[in-house]
């Protein structure tokens with residue numbers, strides 16, 4: 001495939017991951033397209049923040065409308081489709097399980113079918129989620145069974161199966177099982193963004209307390225731009241595959257809060273209030289990934305992990321890039 005022939009569609013281009021991936025693909029010489037259900041209502045701030053807004057072509061497409069989607073895909077010879085569009089809040093999926101499952105599964109199925117029916121040899125890279133694994137007793141890899149506890153995880157697992165079924169019938173369909181990956185672009189309801197913002201605001205004297213939920217969970221947090229580098233790499237392999245994308249390093253949420261407040265010389269226990277309203281009816285206690293396969297086969301390895309990631313998130317939030325300079329300045 002020549003550089004010139006690379007035309008990528010990113011679904012969910014305006015979100016955290018979509019914006020970073022758009023920047024990476026433009027830098028790699030792709031023509032990049034994105035979609036939104038309503039262009040007049042789309043929030044394109046993230047694309048502007050990574051200075052790629054004028055480099056991407058946006059289209060108004062509703063993924064729930066199978067016919068419209070089929071026409072759209074049939075009119076564009078996309079060499080790659082990176083499928084990121086989905087509701088991303090696990091917490092919200094408990095409040096609207098049917099809406100979440102319906103949206104993730106129907107939109108993925110419509111897109112997969114549109115590609116299947118087009119005459120083009122499009123490569124498909126799916127954004128799957130570590131939520132599909134549920135609780136793990138050891139680091140999850142590509143062979144670990146899915147045992148999701150949330151409606152979101154159930155839906156992502158179904159979408160992943162749709163992708164694997166296409167691969168089994170000989171099409172170029174890959175899936176990245178992404179563990180938690182963070183950045184300043186995160187919506188303020190996600191826990192790392194809440195904690196980092198909370199620590200900054202507490203140190204500025206703007207808040208007296210921060211409400212959080214279950215602090216006993218253990219997660220494998222990474223830096224979102226690096227995870228999008230992994231997805232871009234996956235799209236350039238000879239063979240389609242599934243890869244776990246993770247740091248392999250785990251941390252308890254309590255420790256995350258402690259380190260974030262410690263950065264500003266603050267004692268987190270003086271600020272954090274536990275709110276029962278923020279507890280989920282089912283939560284994953286331990287979620288950690290084994291990135292061995294992607295390291296060995298693609299040479300991809302997360303640089304930002306553990307305490308380094310927390311420093312990076314704080315400094316990116318503050319707009320400081322003194323230490324390990326983030327690839328994406330804000």
Ligand SMILES: Nc1nc2c(ncn2[C@@H]2O[C@H](COP(=O)(O)OP(=O)(O)O[C@H]3O[C@H](CO)[C@@H](O)[C@H](O)[C@@H]3O)[C@@H](O)[C@H]2O)c(=O)[nH]1
Nearest residue numbers: 088090129130178179180189190191192212213214217278
């Ligand atoms: N959001 C939130 N979570 C909290 C809070 N307090 C504790 N937590 C706990 O912090 C953990 C992480 O929550 P989130 O940041 O909301 O992320 P997530 O549910 O793990 O989901 C994210 O990661 C998945 C895996 O990559 C993604 O698939 C998903 O879309 C999302 O990005 C959960 O166990 C949650 O119970 C709080 O105040 N807010």
